[in-house]
Amino acid sequence: MLTQFSVGQVWTYATRDCEPNSRMTIVRLDEDPDFGTIVHVFVSGVSIPNAQAPGGVTTFIAHLPYAEEALEKCVLQLDGESSELPDYEDAYQLWRTAFESDEAGVFDDPVSEVIASMATFAN
Numbered sequence: 001m002l003t004q005f006s007v008g009q010v011w012t013y014a015t016r017d018c019e020p021n022s023r024m025t026i027v028r029l030d031e032d033p034d035f036g037t038i039v040h041v042f043v044s045g046v047s048i049p050n051a052q053a054p055g056g057v058t059t060f061i062a063h064l065p066y067a068e069e070a071l072e073k074c075v076l077q078l079d080g081e082s083s084e085l086p087d088y089e090d091a092y093q094l095w096r097t098a099f100e101s102d103e104a105g106v107f108d109d110p111v112s113e114v115i116a117s118m119a120t121f122a123n
Contacts, residue, residue: 003068005029005039008085012076016112021045023079024111027063027088035106037068042086043111048119061115063091065099070108 009026016022022045030038043061050058098104107114 003029003037003039004072005037005068008081008083009078010080010082012079013074013111014076015045016116019046019115022115024075025082025086027085028092035067038106039066039068039071040064040088040092041066041071041111042088043115044086046115048115060086061118062086063088063095064111064114065095065104065106066111067106067108070106071111074111 005026007026007028011024011026013022013024022043024041024043026039027042028040030040032038041064043064044059046059046061048058048061049056053059095104
């Protein structure tokens with residue numbers, strides 16, 4: 001597995017205008033025969049309407065599975081490393097179960113577009 005990404009890295013990316021301080025943390029890397037390297041990210045600093053969240057806004061996305069090539073096009077620069085990973089495991093396990101049943105895949109759209117779609121869907 002030869003990749004520029006490693007677990008714990010924190011990256012800046014081409015964010016939505018309303019979320020300039022949003023960051024992605026690499027929480028896991030998987031190899032898949034069909035998708036190649038799958039990079040799993042936790043995204044902080046987002047603002048997605050959610051009536052069930054404190055203050056009515058979700059501020060993080062616990063898990064997004066990404067095709068490595070697609071994620072490479074989104075990242076801007078390495079912004080540091082985190083020795084403690086954010087809590088992503090439950091969301092990852094839900095995705096993994098669906099993925100193994102061919103009911104989920106990986107993202108290849110820009111991260112900001114995926115977040116915008118989530119925000120639109122939430123409204």
